[in-house]
Amino acid sequence: MAILPIITVPDPRLRKVSTLVDSVDAEVxxxxxxxxxxxxxxxxxGLAAIQVAVPKRIVVVDTGKTEEARAPxxxxxPEVVWASEELSVYNEGCLSVPDYYDDVKRSARVRVRxxxxxxxxxxxxxxxxxxxxxQHELEHLEGGLFIDxxxxxxxxxxxKRLTKVARYDEIAAQNRVEPASEEAGA
Ligand code: GNR
Ligand code: NI
Numbered sequence: 627m628a629i630l631p632i633i634t635v636p637d638p639r640l641r642k643v644s645t646l647v648d649s650v651d652a653e654v655x656x657x658x659x660x661x662x663x664x665x666x667x668x669x670x671x672g673l674a675a676i677q678v679a680v681p682k683r684i685v686v687v688d689t690g691k692t693e694e695a696r697a698p699x700x701x702x703x704p705e706v707v708w709a710s711e712e713l714s715v716y717n718e719g720c721l722s723v724p725d726y727y728d729d730v731k732r733s734a735r736v737r738v739r740x741x742x743x744x745x746x747x748x749x750x751x752x753x754x755x756x757x758x759x760x761q762h763e764l765e766h767l768e769g770g771l772f773i774d775x776x777x778x779x780x781x782x783x784x785x786k787r788l789t790k791v792a793r794y795d796e797i798a799a800q801n802r803v804e805p806a807s808e809e810a811g812a
Contacts, residue, residue: 630678672759674766704740709733
């Protein structure tokens with residue numbers, strides 16, 4: 627397993643529409659495992675493949691509160707087949723929008739259809755935090771982000787801040803020199 631780098635706003639790859647997985651092969655299973663490890667490490671409660679720069683319709687979720695109670699969900703080609711008219715508000719965050727949280731209104735309950743690790747079609751009902759996270763993840767697969775639900779002023783403010791952070795990080799990476807080796811006598 628491996629921890630993969632998570633891409634952040636304003637990386638344009640986050641705006642790509644992810645493509646359907648056509649077969650659950652070894653490569654897809656490895657990606658699911660790497661995504662789960664990456665999500666637990668972050669830590670987060672959901673992760674879409676596009677957040678690790680893979681534009682495929684693959685999601686991992688675990689809303690369990692403790693490490694002991696881990697219950698990962700592996701969702702391949704997930705879709706919402708029913709959504710309640712009743713809405714609920716949740717204070718959301720996103721690993722691709724670091725250090726920003728805001729309220730988003732989404733369906734309170736959803737029915738989700740997806741393919742599992744064995745390649746079988748499955749369905750489940752979600753409410754509460756799980757319903758919110760699943761809808762947040764499916765939005766990523768369409769190139770959406772939770773900040774798209776905010777006012778233009780709020781969204782532009784957070785994008786501007788993260789653009790500055792990205793520029794700073796790029797310059798810092800350019801200026802980072804390899805540590806001098808012993809032989810070089812440094
Ligand atoms: O870790 C995460 N927490 C979270 C909290 C409220 C609503 C949605 C989320 S998902 C987020 C991880 C993430 O960015 N998934 O795409
Ligand atoms: Ni997210």
